[in-house]
Each structure stands twice: as C-alpha cells, then as structure tokens.
Amino acid sequence: MKRLLLLDGHSLAYRAFFALPAENFSTSTGQHTNAVYGFTSMLINVLRDTEPTHLGVAFDVSRQTFRTEEYAEYKAGRATTPNEFKGQVSLVKEVLDAMGVAHIELDGYEADDILATLTTQAVDQGFDEVLLCSGDRDALQLVGDKVTVLYPVKGVSELARMTPAAVEEKYGVPPERYSDLAALVGEKSDNLPGVPGVGPKTAAKWLTTYGDLTGLVASIDQIKGKAGESVRAHLDGVLRNRRLNQLLTDVPLELGPDDLVRADWNRDEVHRVFDGLEFKVLRDRLFATLGTSEPEAEGNVDVDGEVVAEGGAEKALASLTGRTGVHVLGTWARGTGDAAGIGLAGDDGRALYIDLTALTPDDEKPLAAWLADESKPKAMHDAKGPMHALDARGLTLRGLTSDTAIAAYIVRPDQRSYGFDDLLLRYCHIELPQAGDAASGQGMLDLGGTATAETDDVMARAAAVAKLATALDEAVAEVGGTELMADLEMPVVDVLAGMEKAGIAVDLDELQSLESDYDALVVQAQHDAWDAIGGEQVNLGSPKQLQTVLFETLGMPKTKKTKTGYTTDAEALADLYEKEPHPFLEALLRHRDSSKLRSTVAGLIKSVADDGRIHTTYQQTIAATGRLSSTDPNLQNIPIRTESGRRIRRVFVVGEGYECLMSADYSQIEMRVMAHLSGDEGLIHAFNEGEDLHRFVGSRVFGVEPDGVTPEMRAKVKAMSYGLAYGLSAFGLSKQLRISTAEAQRLMDGYFERFGGVRDYLRHVVDDARAVGYTETMMGRRRYLPDLASDNRQRRDMAERMALNAPIQGSAADIMKKAMLGVDEALRDGEYASRVLLQVHDELILEIAEGEREAVEKLVREQMGSAADLDVPLDVNVGTGASWQDAEH
DNA sequence: CCTGTCACGTA
DNA sequence: CGTACGTGACAGGA
Numbered sequence A: 001m002k003r004l005l006l007l008d009g010h011s012l013a014y015r016a017f018f019a020l021p022a023e024n025f026s027t028s029t030g031q032h033t034n035a036v037y038g039f040t041s042m043l044i045n046v047l048r049d050t051e052p053t054h055l056g057v058a059f060d061v062s063r064q065t066f067r068t069e070e071y072a073e074y075k076a077g078r079a080t081t082p083n084e085f086k087g088q089v090s091l092v093k094e095v096l097d098a099m100g101v102a103h104i105e106l107d108g109y110e111a112d113d114i115l116a117t118l119t120t121q122a123v124d125q126g127f128d129e130v131l132l133c134s135g136d137r138d139a140l141q142l143v144g145d146k147v148t149v150l151y152p153v154k155g156v157s158e159l160a161r162m163t164p165a166a167v168e169e170k171y172g173v174p175p176e177r178y179s180d181l182a183a184l185v186g187e188k189s190d191n192l193p194g195v196p197g198v199g200p201k202t203a204a205k206w207l208t209t210y211g212d213l214t215g216l217v218a219s220i221d222q223i224k225g226k227a228g229e230s231v232r233a234h235l236d237g238v239l240r241n242r243r244l245n246q247l248l249t250d251v252p253l254e255l256g257p258d259d260l261v262r263a264d265w266n267r268d269e270v271h272r273v274f275d276g277l278e279f280k281v282l283r284d285r286l287f288a289t290l291g292t293s294e295p296e297a298e299g300n301v302d303v304d305g306e307v308v309a310e311g312g313a314e315k316a317l318a319s320l321t322g323r324t325g326v327h328v329l330g331t332w333a334r335g336t337g338d339a340a341g342i343g344l345a346g347d348d349g350r351a352l353y354i355d356l357t358a359l360t361p362d363d364e365k366p367l368a369a370w371l372a373d374e375s376k377p378k379a380m381h382d383a384k385g386p387m388h389a390l391d392a393r394g395l396t397l398r399g400l401t402s403d404t405a406i407a408a409y410i411v412r413p414d415q416r417s418y419g420f421d422d423l424l425l426r427y428c429h430i431e432l433p434q435a436g437d438a439a440s441g442q443g444m445l446d447l448g449g450t451a452t453a454e455t456d457d458v459m460a461r462a463a464a465v466a467k468l469a470t471a472l473d474e475a476v477a478e479v480g481g482t483e484l485m486a487d488l489e490m491p492v493v494d495v496l497a498g499m500e501k502a503g504i505a506v507d508l509d510e511l512q513s514l515e516s517d518y519d520a521l522v523v524q525a526q527h528d529a530w531d532a533i534g535g536e537q538v539n540l541g542s543p544k545q546l547q548t549v550l551f552e553t554l555g556m557p558k559t560k561k562t563k564t565g566y567t568t569d570a571e572a573l574a575d576l577y578e579k580e581p582h583p584f585l586e587a588l589l590r591h592r593d594s595s596k597l598r599s600t601v602a603g604l605i606k607s608v609a610d611d612g613r614i615h616t617t618y619q620q621t622i623a624a625t626g627r628l629s630s631t632d633p634n635l636q637n638i639p640i641r642t643e644s645g646r647r648i649r650r651v652f653v654v655g656e657g658y659e660c661l662m663s664a665d666y667s668q669i670e671m672r673v674m675a676h677l678s679g680d681e682g683l684i685h686a687f688n689e690g691e692d693l694h695r696f697v698g699s700r701v702f703g704v705e706p707d708g709v710t711p712e713m714r715a716k717v718k719a720m721s722y723g724l725a726y727g728l729s730a731f732g733l734s735k736q737l738r739i740s741t742a743e744a745q746r747l748m749d750g751y752f753e754r755f756g757g758v759r760d761y762l763r764h765v766v767d768d769a770r771a772v773g774y775t776e777t778m779m780g781r782r783r784y785l786p787d788l789a790s791d792n793r794q795r796r797d798m799a800e801r802m803a804l805n806a807p808i809q810g811s812a813a814d815i816m817k818k819a820m821l822g823v824d825e826a827l828r829d830g831e832y833a834s835r836v837l838l839q840v841h842d843e844l845i846l847e848i849a850e851g852e853r854e855a856v857e858k859l860v861r862e863q864m865g866s867a868a869d870l871d872v873p874l875d876v877n878v879g880t881g882a883s884w885q886d887a888e889h
Numbered sequence B: 001c002c003t004g005t006c007a008c009g010t011a
Numbered sequence C: 001c002g003t004a005c006g007t008g009a010c011a012g013g014a
Helices: A009-019 A034-050 A066-070 A088-099 A111-124 A137-142 A164-171 A175-185 A200-210 A213-218 A225-233 A235-245 A267-277 A281-289 A313-318 A361-372 A384-392 A404-411 A420-428 A454-478 A482-502 A508-532 A543-553 A570-579 A583-606 A643-650 A669-678 A681-688 A693-702 A711-724 A730-737 A741-754 A756-772 A793-829 A853-865
Strands: A003-008 A054-058 A102-104 A129-133 A147-154 A158-162 A304-307 A324-333 A336-345 A350-355 A378-380 A400-403 A617-619 A629-631 A658-666 A774-776 A782-784 A835-839 A843-849 A876-881
Touching: A003 A009, A003 A034, A003 A111, A009 A034, A009 A088, A009 A111, A034 A088, A034 A129, A034 A147, A034 A158, A034 A281, A054 A111, A066 A235, A088 A102, A088 A267, A111 A129, A111 A137, A137 A147, A137 A175, A158 A164, A164 A175, A175 A200, A175 A213, A175 A235, A200 A213, A213 A235, A225 A235, A267 A281, A304 A454, A313 A350, A313 A361, A324 A384, A324 A454, A336 A384, A336 A454, A350 A454, A378 A454, A384 A482, A400 A404, A400 A454, A400 A482, A404 A420, A404 A454, A404 A482, A420 A454, A454 A482, A482 A617, A482 A793, A482 A835, A508 A583, A508 A643, A570 A583, A583 A643, A658 A793, A658 A853, A669 A681, A669 A711, A669 A756, A669 A793, A681 A693, A681 A756, A693 A711, A693 A741, A711 A730, A711 A741, A730 A741, A741 A756, A756 A774, A756 A793, A774 A793, A782 A793, A793 A835, A793 A843, A793 A853, A843 A853, A853 A876
Parallel strands: A003 A054, A003 A129, A054 A102, A129 A147, A304 A350, A324 A378, A378 A400
Antiparallel strands: A147 A158, A324 A336, A336 A350, A617 A629, A658 A843, A658 A876, A774 A782, A835 A843
16 A cells, blocks of 8 residues: 655645744744745644654745746735744754655645646556645646645644545536636736636536636637637636646656655654754654554643533532633623533643533532632633523633733733634634544544533533633733732623623614614605616615716716725815815715614614614724723614714613613713823923813914814814824815815924923834834833834824724723722722613713612722722713613704 | 626725 | 724615
C-alpha cells in the first residue's frame, strides 16, 4: 500500500496566519508563530487522519513564474505579504526538517505545479492513493480515482475531502472540467477576471451542454442572451485564464514520489525546534501522532467526568476544588430561557453533570445553595444567557469571577466576536472533542471514551472554561485589566441580567395604532411622490430606482458618489430641494421619515413578549470603546428628535404595580470627561460655575459677553465642541455648518486659542497612543490601535480619530457602568422595589414602585453623581412620568 | 437563502 | 474628510 500525502506549504501557512491572531502566538522573544503553529497543527491532524506512507511539502520560491511572463497582471493587486508572516516560512521548514519531512521548491514554478508533477508521476508509478492538501482551488483539476484534494474550509482544523464526486457536486462539473469552469468564472485572488455576469452555475451548464471549453468555443455563436454576448466579448480573457490555470505536470524535479517515503524523525531536533517556538501542547500532539511511547506529562487535559446520580448532588458538589468551570445546557433569549443540565468542573479535572429536568428536592436544595454561594468562585463563558436559563429553573448564580467572553473582550475589545472554541485554541491551545469522534491525542480534552454524549460534551466544556478562565486571568492582568474586570464588568453582568429579565412595558394597542398612522402617512407620501412624476410607480425604498428617477427622468444635478452610484440620502435630497423644490423630493423625504418610523414600530410590535413587555438583550462585548449595545430589539436608538418620532417614546409606559418611569441622564458627560482629561482651565471653570457650556464657550470664542451669544453662534460652537471629541477636521466642520473651510478653520483656531488645554490634550492622546500602541480610559480600559503605525494614510487617520475618541467615549461608558452598579446596589440595600430597566449610554430608565419616587430620585442622583471623581461636577437630570417620553422632562 | 450596500435611528 | 452602534430594505448572487 503506497499512499502519498502532498501539501502546499505556502498556501496552508498563509491560511493559518490569518486564521490565528498573531498577537496570541508569539515567543517570549517576540517572534510571531501563528502561521507555524497553524501549519504544524494542520500537518499533525492530517498525518493522524490519513497515515501516509510517503510525504512531501512544496513551496513557492518567488512570484516570478511562466504565468507572470505570459500575463504581467497575474496575482497583481495582492496585498503585500505582512511582515509578521515573512520569516515564518523558514520556521515551517525547520519544523519539517526536524520531523524528517521532505520539502521541495524550484525557481520559476509554483508549489501547485510541483504538486501536480509529483501527483502525475505517483499515479503513473502505481501509487494506490495521492492526497493533496492545498488552499489553492486550481489543485482540484488533479482530482481523480486515486487523487483526493483536502481543501481547508475554515480556519486550520477542518478539511473537505474533494473526491471526483465531491467536485462534481460542488461545482457541477467533473474535476477534468474544473479548470474550464474556473477560466470562465475567473479567480479573483490570481487577478484573473472571469466573464461578467457568468457565475459557476451558468459556466457549469454551458460545459455540460458543450462538453468542454473547446466545445463551447466551437459553438460560441449559439449561446443566447446577455451571458452569451458577455462570453463572446471576453473570450480572449477566458482562453488566457485557461492557459494560466493549467498546472504543469513536467516540472524538472530532482526528487520523485518514491523519494518521499516517510523518513525517521529526529526527536532531539523536534525538542530543539519546538522549544525555540515554545510549542508545548503541539509537541505532545506530535509525539502522540508519530507513535511515541513517551507521553509527556505537560499538557495533560484528561477530564474525569461523572453524571451525578439521584441524591448525589450534595456530596458531588462538596468534592469540587478551586474555581469551578460552569457550562449550562439549554436555550435562552430575550431575558429568559430554559436549562436542561449543568456541567461543573473543578481545577483537578473532576467534572460533574447534573440533570436539571428531574431534580429531587434533596438535590435541588444543595445545588441552589452552592450556585448562589458567593464564596464558591465560578467561571463561565458568556454567562448572562445561561443565567436566564438557570433563573427560569429558580436557580441563581453568584460568585462568577470570570466570564471568558468578557475577559477576552477586555484583552482585545476590537474583535466583536469571542467564540468559545476559538478562545480555547488561542489561549490554551486545546481543542474540544467534536461530536462524533472520541477524544484522542494531547491537546484534546479527553473524557476517556464516550465523548459523543451530550453530557460528556457539557462536562468537557465546563472543564475547558475553567482552564480558559485561568489563562485569560493572566492575559487580562497583562493589559492591566484585572480591576476593570473584577470591579466593573463582572458585576455589571448581574445588573444587565436583571434589566433584561425585567423588560419595559409597552402599550401594545397604542403601538398598533401608531403603526397604522405611520402606514397611512407612507401611503400618502408614496401617492404624492408618484403623482409628482406623472404616475410612474417607482419603489421609493430602492436607491437604484430613485437614482434613475432623480438623475435621469428628472435630470437633477448629481450628488455625492457612493460605491454603486450617487447618494440619495436625506442630506443630499434636502440640498437638491433647495436648488430645485420639486414636489417629488418633498414627498420622498416624507416617505423616508414615515417608513422608517413604521418599521421601527413594526419591529417593536414583533418583540413584545407575552408579559406585555419588551426585553432587549444587552451586548457587553461588542463596542470597542466599552459601551454597551442593545439588540433584539435595539432600544438605544428609539427616535427622539422629531415630534412624530417622540410619539414612539410615549408607548413605553410604566408597568402594572408601579407608580411611574424615571429617566436619569448625565448632562454633557463626554464634554465633562474631556474637560477633566484635558485639565483645560477654561472648560473646567465653565462647568464648575454651572454656566451654559455652549454659551460660555461661544462668548470666549467670539469675544462677546455671554448674553451676546446669538443662537447661531451657540449652534456653531456646540457642533464644534462635540466634533472635537470625534476628531473633526476644519473641512468636516465647514460642511456641517455650511460655512467656508477658512471660516471653519478660524472658528477652530479661536477655540483652541481660548481652550489650549483641549488642543494639547487631543495632540498628546494620539502621540501617547502611538508610542504605547493603545489608548486608555479613566478606569484603565485599553483599546489597541495598531493602525496608528500604518503607512496607509486613510487607515492611519481613522486610527487617530479612534484614538481621540476612545478615551472620551470609553471613560463616559466606564462612569455609566459604575453608576449602574451604584444604583443597583443602593436599590437592593434600601430594599426598594424600584428597578433599573434600560440604559441608553448616558441615560438610565427606572421603573419606580409606589411611594419610592423621592427616595429613588435622591439615590440615583447620589450614585450617578459620584460614579467618578472628576475635576468637574457630574450633573444629572432626573424626570418622572407615566411614559418614557413624559419622564424625559 | 445569504451577503453586501445603502440609509438612518440613537448617544 | 466625525466616533460608537443595530436594523431593515433592496439587489445580486445562488
């Protein structure tokens, strides 16, 4: 039995480089190893799964090949190889040398040509099987009875087995026609454009009809329709693509397939190389795969699982040691859920599974007590949802010292997604056993056999979350986030869970009547718009159709360009209306307004729960600055600016059994943060005197008495003050205020002259961020901004604006979170029935119980006002009323 | 059905 | 050529 495994080293390492974040894979000396790690991990897996007798890895040498000679644009436009990747290829080769794996490269040829040549030779020489592992789809043309391509589908852990049947199923053509298909469709990454308007489906249909590309060319005049015209116009390109995507099978190699027989590997060399790369777990996995009799002690991830029998909970819980990893089996959404089981794992690898659907009182009592015991430290991943599920079973969870999603967010707040399996691989270099396969090998969590069962999976996850939490504790400490985590983010989880569970009451009848009101306005506006253009029934919601009407039918002047044409946004339409007050524009703007409000209302109606309340979900790990976000529905963007929009706020009402809603919002919190951080004496003075900020700033900038500041002056200054916190330029200010750039520049100069502290602060904050690589909020929340060093000006400018804004927006977010904790705690301490329902960045909405209004107002003012110690006061406005709208005054 | 784009609501 | 979000509609590819 001869089985040859061939890998495209460059493409696989490159994939690994992007699949694994560089910052989590580097040695103590700073050498990045993510590409080496990912490639080696992939190699070990594929060796384990395929057990080849012969093995080789091909590399590209340079970009100069016969393909670039024929077509200079071949692979042009590719981003330059990142510096962090360069150098890792030679490390990959060191790994291969240590493992005794041959690697092959030849100037002027791509790795895939080498693979193609070896594959052809191996088949000719009677090999039983050839396996090609490549991230380049061109390799699919080689697939045959004895040749299978292993194509990485996502990340570094999953390979698709592309047999002839699989190729045909995916692309609709057999492997020998794949290159014809690719020539028609094009290959973006190689800069080979295909036929416009022709996708894989059309191409496959043609190739089936005409046999192959040659047949297609012979009958090319018979192809009907637009696609036919298109392919005739682009035939030269197609034929060129076909010449270029043909892999060479006659590369003059020094080694043949038989020379690739697996050689002995050098244990000492593996130790030396892997030591240098600081690969511990991977080394264990390698030794396990290569069949060593020497399993190394480190990286032991055995889990000893036990499904707790009836009546055994108390004793089992008592046996848990250290911080317990918790994983809940169940479902959750919109402030509620359902939990079926719970996995608990101590730090000694002992894990328990407790079925929650059939708990006897004898088990439930100790479990509930243990879960609620603050002194039993616990770790979970994304705990808020599971907490709802437990809550639905009457179980309260306390003592959470780590939520691994939040920990990862503190370490890198820009990621937006913190999947458990990814974090586990990144921070612990551990993989969970997948359903269906028993765990095996080092670096895999191993429950000793029945890894397919759901209970085992839950226990494995509980054990994994405990390990992950420990690894992340360290990572959090490295970014100085330990306190932020313990004192702010973790306690906030509880508060948010409470808010989500409570929800906010709405007047459903009123919502429905609003919907029909807005619907009538939409219909009327649509009618007026259609009338205004002679009855043509254009879809007013389609930017594309609007462009036709505005710029062709009506011949209006072109607006600002977008990627796909010209903008039809409200600002541009208003501009057009000034130049040309066409009734269509007026009706269109009305239609926009009304349909937006209608869909907002429709969304709210859909999300009213059975209890007559809307339960939003707060996301704590999304906004890179530290803010919360709200989804399903988003209650942080309910209209307020227009009267018709404010009607929507009237449907958010006080619930039964409560007296009123209370709104408490910070006044100008970001400006106050800026005053504090900059230490600017003028701004600090203004806030301390309790003056109208914009009037005060206006009087200084324009050199008049505060009473002499006109509304126009005040509006300009207000726009500028807020703009500064976002990195506004004179150009941007001029556009917003509809003044000349020169006048905008004079305004800004005047501002900075009077408020030099602000200017100095804004300058320093960017410089400092560039020097250390991150910005920091008042409570130590970091945001890393590598693009500050980018040589791309657009990216660098963007990063600079983020650096300007992140400490201001982020500090305000910190303060609000602190205030929420204070308010929540004070409400509990005072045993009030009133509760916090919503947070809208600088505003809290509370539901006030009968007779508690005055006391709660006092407590809210105290807690919000003292959430941070600034050089300026934190002013809080409080209002109450029967609806959100009424409370805001 | 999924994905990208546009548009627009909030702080 | 002003930050941070989420949602809905359309359009184009399947």
